[in-house]
Amino acid sequence: MALLAELTIESVEQMLAVNFLGPLAITKALVPSMLSQRRGSIVWVSSLRGERGDPGQVAYAATKGAMNASLYSLAREVGRRNVRINVVAPGMVVSPMAEMIAQTRQALVDRSPLGRMADLEEVAAAVAWLVGPHSSYVTGTILNVDCGESAAVHQEPVSA
Numbered sequence: 001m002a003l004l005a006e007l008t009i010e011s012v013e014q015m016l017a018v019n020f021l022g023p024l025a026i027t028k029a030l031v032p033s034m035l036s037q038r039r040g041s042i043v044w045v046s047s048l049r050g051e052r053g054d055p056g057q058v059a060y061a062a063t064k065g066a067m068n069a070s071l072y073s074l075a076r077e078v079g080r081r082n083v084r085i086n087v088v089a090p091g092m093v094v095s096p097m098a099e100m101i102a103q104t105r106q107a108l109v110d111r112s113p114l115g116r117m118a119d120l121e122e123v124a125a126a127v128a129w130l131v132g133p134h135s136s137y138v139t140g141t142i143l144n145v146d147c148g149e150s151a152a153v154h155q156e157p158v159s160a
């Protein structure tokens with residue numbers, strides 16, 4: 001987390017490489033085989049911040065937003081060949097990343113209707129469902145796994 005004035009272009013480029021260009025490169029490598037087999041499912045892990053940023057998350061939100069925006073185009077490109085692509089967008093998850101922002105973690109938990117953070121297993125279960133047979137009709141979807149945080153339309157931002 002860093003305010004815009006504190007960001008370096010190098011740190012933004014690194015975050016873009018990890019959060020967007022990496023998943024895009026892996027997808028580019030996998031899609032030709034899936035298209036030829038006429039089946040496949042890809043799930044990217046984004047973030048609720050890709051849709052709703054908070055102060056101090058300009059670069060992070062932009063990289064996850066790029067992922068979210070690309071999802072729609074890619075789903076239309078590959079869908080006719082029975083290849084699906086979806087995004088899981090977690091809110092706050094109990095993880096080392098959450099520990100790094102401990103000063104704002106409680107404020108994020110407080111604005112969540114369920115009043116807690118998601119567990120890694122809950123996010124993994126959403127990914128497993130999206131790649132599995134019970135979601136065979138789902139593509140081009142962003143599935144928020146955020147303890148209801150996205151349900152709060154008028155949220156006060158959590159300051160950095």
